[in-house]
Amino acid sequence: MESPVLRIERFNAHFGDNQILKDVTLSFPRNKVIAIMGPSGCGKTTLVRCINRMHELTAGARASGKIYLDDEDLYSMNPIVVRRKIGMVFQKPNPFPTMSIYNNTVAGYKLNGIRMSRGELDRIVEESLRRSALWDEVNGALHRKGTFLSGGQQQRLCIARALAMNPEILLLDEPTSALDPKATSHIEELIGELKDTVTIILVTHNIAQAARVSDYTAFLFLGELIEYGPTDRLFTVPEDKRTEEYLTGKFG
Amino acid sequence: MHSRSESTFRAGLNLAAIAMVVLLLAIFVTLLVNSLPSLREMGWKFLYGKTWDPVSGTFGSLPFLVGTLLTSFLALLISLPFSLSIAIFLGEYLKGGFFSSLMRNAIELLAGIPSVIYGFWGLFVLVPLIRGLEMKLGITPYGVGIFAAAVILSIMVIPFSASIAREVISLVPADLKEAAYSLGATRLEVVWKVILPYARSGIFAGILLALGRALGETMAVTMVIGNANFLPGSLFSPSNTMASVIANEFTEATETLYLSSLVEIGLLLLLVTTIVNIIGKYIIRKQTVEV
Amino acid sequence: MNRVGVTGRVIKDYSFRSVVIVLCLLSILPLLLILIYIIKQGISSVNWGFLTRLPRPVGEAGGGISNALVGTVLLIIIACLFSVPVGIFAGVYLSEYRRGRLAYLVRLSVEVLQGTPSIVIGIIAYLWIVMRMGSFSAFSGGIALGIMMLPVIVKTTEETLKLIPHHLKEASLALGVPYYKTILKVIVPAGLSGIITGILISVARIAGETAPLLFTAFGSPFMNLNVFKPINSLPLLIFNYATSPYAGWHSLAWGASFVLVVFVLALNLFARMVARRWKVQF
Numbered sequence: 001m002e003s004p005v006l007r008i009e010r011f012n013a014h015f016g017d018n019q020i021l022k023d024v025t026l027s028f029p030r031n032k033v034i035a036i037m038g039p040s041g042c043g044k045t046t047l048v049r050c051i052n053r054m055h056e057l058t059a060g061a062r063a064s065g066k067i068y069l070d071d072e073d074l075y076s077m078n079p080i081v082v083r084r085k086i087g088m089v090f091q092k093p094n095p096f097p098t099m100s101i102y103n104n105t106v107a108g109y110k111l112n113g114i115r116m117s118r119g120e121l122d123r124i125v126e127e128s129l130r131r132s133a134l135w136d137e138v139n140g141a142l143h144r145k146g147t148f149l150s151g152g153q154q155q156r157l158c159i160a161r162a163l164a165m166n167p168e169i170l171l172l173d174e175p176t177s178a179l180d181p182k183a184t185s186h187i188e189e190l191i192g193e194l195k196d197t198v199t200i201i202l203v204t205h206n207i208a209q210a211a212r213v214s215d216y217t218a219f220l221f222l223g224e225l226i227e228y229g230p231t232d233r234l235f236t237v238p239e240d241k242r243t244e245e246y247l248t249g250k251f252g
Numbered sequence: 253m254h255s256r257s258e259s260t261f262r263a264g265l266n267l268a269a270i271a272m273v274v275l276l277l278a279i280f281v282t283l284l285v286n287s288l289p290s291l292r293e294m295g296w297k298f299l300y301g302k303t304w305d306p307v308s309g310t311f312g313s314l315p316f317l318v319g320t321l322l323t324s325f326l327a328l329l330i331s332l333p334f335s336l337s338i339a340i341f342l343g344e345y346l347k348g349g350f351f352s353s354l355m356r357n358a359i360e361l362l363a364g365i366p367s368v369i370y371g372f373w374g375l376f377v378l379v380p381l382i383r384g385l386e387m388k389l390g391i392t393p394y395g396v397g398i399f400a401a402a403v404i405l406s407i408m409v410i411p412f413s414a415s416i417a418r419e420v421i422s423l424v425p426a427d428l429k430e431a432a433y434s435l436g437a438t439r440l441e442v443v444w445k446v447i448l449p450y451a452r453s454g455i456f457a458g459i460l461l462a463l464g465r466a467l468g469e470t471m472a473v474t475m476v477i478g479n480a481n482f483l484p485g486s487l488f489s490p491s492n493t494m495a496s497v498i499a500n501e502f503t504e505a506t507e508t509l510y511l512s513s514l515v516e517i518g519l520l521l522l523l524v525t526t527i528v529n530i531i532g533k534y535i536i537r538k539q540t541v542e543v
Numbered sequence: 544m545n546r547v548g549v550t551g552r553v554i555k556d557y558s559f560r561s562v563v564i565v566l567c568l569l570s571i572l573p574l575l576l577i578l579i580y581i582i583k584q585g586i587s588s589v590n591w592g593f594l595t596r597l598p599r600p601v602g603e604a605g606g607g608i609s610n611a612l613v614g615t616v617l618l619i620i621i622a623c624l625f626s627v628p629v630g631i632f633a634g635v636y637l638s639e640y641r642r643g644r645l646a647y648l649v650r651l652s653v654e655v656l657q658g659t660p661s662i663v664i665g666i667i668a669y670l671w672i673v674m675r676m677g678s679f680s681a682f683s684g685g686i687a688l689g690i691m692m693l694p695v696i697v698k699t700t701e702e703t704l705k706l707i708p709h710h711l712k713e714a715s716l717a718l719g720v721p722y723y724k725t726i727l728k729v730i731v732p733a734g735l736s737g738i739i740t741g742i743l744i745s746v747a748r749i750a751g752e753t754a755p756l757l758f759t760a761f762g763s764p765f766m767n768l769n770v771f772k773p774i775n776s777l778p779l780l781i782f783n784y785a786t787s788p789y790a791g792w793h794s795l796a797w798g799a800s801f802v803l804v805v806f807v808l809a810l811n812l813f814a815r816m817v818a819r820r821w822k823v824q825f
Contacts, residue, residue, distance in 0.1 A: 084719035261723035268632030337566035366751025468660025529658035
């Protein structure tokens with residue numbers, strides 16, 4: 001088995017006096033979809049926000065432990081570099097309202113002042129929008145503002161924006177919970193296509209979604225990693241009683 | 253791990269913030285320091301001295317304190333029924349719709365007219381009218397004076413108390429009003445017995461803020477108050493307020509004690525206005541938090 | 544319930560409502576009177592010559608207000624150069640560092656500054672600048688006006704930025720954009736319409752201010768573009784001419800009042816339009 005793209009070792013996260021993550025150890029295989037699920041407040045969003053070092057931006061937040069991206073310790077790097085290597089898509093689609101679709105897609109470059117020729121930018125825009133299955137719908141309207149799109153399209157734009165930076169890992173934090181079923185299924189289809197080129201870590205509170213879309217699933221409860229394994233195994237024969245109870249709807 | 257641009261930016265933000273605080277402190281300190289000559293020379297006598305005579309070097313500011321108080325309070329008194337009516341009308345009777353927004357825009361317009369234009373109009377339209385009134389009443393027909401200033405001020409001050417009072421009145425909880433109506437109360441009764449008492453402190457705050465505005469108003473008052481430096485004998489006497497005496501005499505104040513006395517008046521004005529405004533804003537903040 | 548009692552109350556109710564409506568209408572009356580009077584008196588004076596000529600000495604016909612117009616614009620520019628950067632930065636500070644000692648002090652300072660009488664600001668500018676420089680100047684007048692603009696700019700910037708959804712900042716930070724670039728290139732642009740509205744409103748306010756200019760800019764009968772010399776402005780001109788004993792100057796003052804009122808109203812309308820049209824959807 002090839003080396004994991006991301007390794008989390010004995011990771012703890014705090015928010016003031018509350019401990020949100022307790023001693024989490026987890027490793028993520030390359031080019032697969034890993035779902036992180038659990039009831040509200042279990043720490044799954046905090047976990048992914050620690051991966052791209054957004055957690056520490058909140059006042060009163062602390063974290064300890066190691067996270068390795070391809071054997072590089074993320075916590076000894078400049079956080080800005082970390083965030084350029086790991087992309088994130090949020091629950092509520094958030095294209096930049098003052099920018100066109102074109103500029104939104106390459107916002108990661110433009111905002112950072114990375115200069116590129118017009119041709120290069122065009123190429124990146126088309127590639128990213130194709131990867132997020134939005135190209136056919138917006139080609140020809142690239143100069144329009146991103147906020148005119150539907151919810152599902154906006155979310156795909158956000159995915160394109162993250163993909164444009166060529167990240168190794170894409171963090172999706174409940175990406176479909178604000179979308180209607182049709183848009184949700186589009187995104188789920190997209191996730192299946194994307195995993196060939198990028199590793200996807202998907203936070204979801206929707207158990208069925210995790211079952212549909214992921215190759216591996218991690219179950220978190222009250223900040224601890226309860227169980228982790230291939231999705232079809234975890235969903236059919238969970239090892240831990242708490243996993244079973246969560247899957248059968250006893251809580252959460 | 254912040255880059256240099258990052259630190260510069262954060263430093264810039266902090267600097268601007270500090271600059272605001274320093275600015276305010278510097279204003280108070282400057283006024284204080286430049287009032288020292290007259291503070292030292294006259295002490296408390298400055299506040300109750302009745303004579304203001306730059307020629308002989310006597311500086312008593314009582315005439316201006318009285319002028320300020322009379323004009324401001326009279327202005328508030330005159331404007332109160334109007335502001336309250338607007339507040340009740342827009343906050344309770346007609347909260348939305350074309351006429352309501354027309355009214356609201358008109359009031360905003362009223363607040364946007366420059367003070368010097370109020371003064372100009374006051375001088376050419378109001379003062380002759382008052383002169384006529386004074387002649388009928390058998391008083392010396394100056395036209396200018398405390399009454400004229402109070403009337404102009406009252407017009408200028410209406411938008412301030414009206415808008416705050418309107419906000420507070422419209423925030424009175426619907427269920428209180430419904431309870432009163434269901435008991436058979438008329439609109440008037442609901443307004444007087446439920447709404448106004450509930451919104452009482454907010455209305456008071458609006459009045460305070462209007463007072464703060466009136467105290468500091470300079471140009472319109474200067475143009476119609478008559479520029480007289482003695483204690484006013486009646487509401488129709490010419491007079492001066494703290495603001496208007498500064499406006500009239502500052503450029504003539506060549507020697508230190510004179511200048512320092514005017515600066516001291518400015519300091520007093522600032523202190524009084526600040527206290528009134530802070531109290532008013534404090535009450536409003538408490539109101540909005542409670543609601 | 545006694546019938547007479549009810550009818551009495553109903554009558555009182557109707558009369559109260561009438562009184563309220565009458566008082567409301569009476570309140571707008573001064574506005575109408577003033578506007579009508581200004582239009583009547585002023586519009587006859589206003590023509591192209593009026594706007595482009597310099598004031599003439601008393602008794603000579605055909606004076607104009609060109610130096611006052613230019614002066615007003617120059618003073619506004621100086622005031623903005625000073626107050627806009629400081630005000631926006633302070634406003635950004637308040638929206639980013641919501642709690643904390645300094646934030647509290649800044650908010651307090653802004654409130655006190657907003658309530659400070661304009662003539663006191665004039666005194667301050669005189670003591671700080673005019674006395675040091677040894678002469679009246681456009682510069683000191685501009686600074687005085689700028690100080691008056693600060694509170695409104697700080698407050699509207701803070702209010703506008705507070706309304707911007709938090710997840711917009713997150714989206715930018717998650718792309719690896721550093722904090723300061725996120726604020727400058729994402730947050731402030733998103734709030735630009737509100738910020739500009741605040742600037743326009745405060746410009747409209749200071750455009751009509753006279754008191755702080757009485758002993759800073761001081762006024763002048765000449766056209767002046769040198770910021771270190773005295774300068775005229777519309778409100779100053781109106782004040783000086785209105786309080787003079789010459790009828791010729793009075794009509795000039797009416798014309799100037801007309802121009803000033805139109806200018807201030809236009810600015811306010813423009814500010815309102817900007818707020819509505821440019822509003823960014825989230």
